[in-house]
Amino acid sequence: SQQGEEDPQALSIQEGENATMNCSYKTSINNLQWYRQNSGRGLVHLILIRSNEREKHSGRLRVTLDTSKKSSSLLITASRAADTASYFCATDGGGNNRLAFGKGNQVVVIP
Amino acid sequence: GAVVSQHPSWVICKSGTSVKIECRSLDFQATTMFWYRQFPKQSLMLMATSNEGSKATYEQGVEKDKFLINHASLTLSTLTVTSAHPEDSSFYICSVWGGRNTGELFFGEGSRLTVL
Numbered sequence: 001s002q003q004g005e006e007d008p009q010a011l012s013i014q015e016g017e018n019a020t021m022n023c024s025y026k027t028s029i030n031n032l033q034w035y036r037q038n039s040g041r042g043l044v045h046l047i048l049i050r051s052n053e054r055e056k057h058s059g060r061l062r063v064t065l066d067t068s069k070k071s072s073s074l075l076i077t078a079s080r081a082a083d084t085a086s087y088f089c090a091t092d093g094g095g096n097n098r099l100a101f102g103k104g105n106q107v108v109v110i111p
Numbered sequence: 112g113a114v115v116s117q118h119p120s121w122v123i124c125k126s127g128t129s130v131k132i133e134c135r136s137l138d139f140q141a142t143t144m145f146w147y148r149q150f151p152k153q154s155l156m157l158m159a160t161s162n163e164g165s166k167a168t169y170e171q172g173v174e175k176d177k178f179l180i181n182h183a184s185l186t187l188s189t190l191t192v193t194s195a196h197p198e199d200s201s202f203y204i205c206s207v208w209g210g211r212n213t214g215e216l217f218f219g220e221g222s223r224l225t226v227l
Binding site: 040 | 221
């Protein structure tokens, strides 16, 4: 079953602005991940944050995790047109060896 | 990370025919592969877990006789959509776990199936 739910689902921003998207989940987790999907393509792993971590950075990406609220956010700083894609969070369901994906956020960065 | 290849990338078929989609792990031996289905502008739905040398594990609501999965080797899993109908038209994506217990999934490029 799908656990993650992202809000908002569509975001349009100007190049150079920051993009923030959120994800909520329902069960316990060992980790939460964010993936990116360009239109008509497979998914690419962006970043993984473990349940005992609160914040993680990778390049222009910043992920936060609040396990008390069962939510996560992904921030893309100084966005570029090439960041236009759909972004999905995924949870491991507490270690059941399967990932459940959220609904996704479609981000459009206008040059 | 693992390199995953899917073939074909797109296929159009007539209603009632069967279509086979291949998923290959090119540089990594995968005892487990995952098959997802994605409708336009929607999320990925896990269909089944493909297990090398044994039967696949299907998610609730997925017809195992409709979606045949074979994982005959450590580098190849196939998904066959049998007697395809227009409602089976979708984007099918396979994935494998990355090595060294990274917790990451590596995905193929997906296969778009259109059933006329």
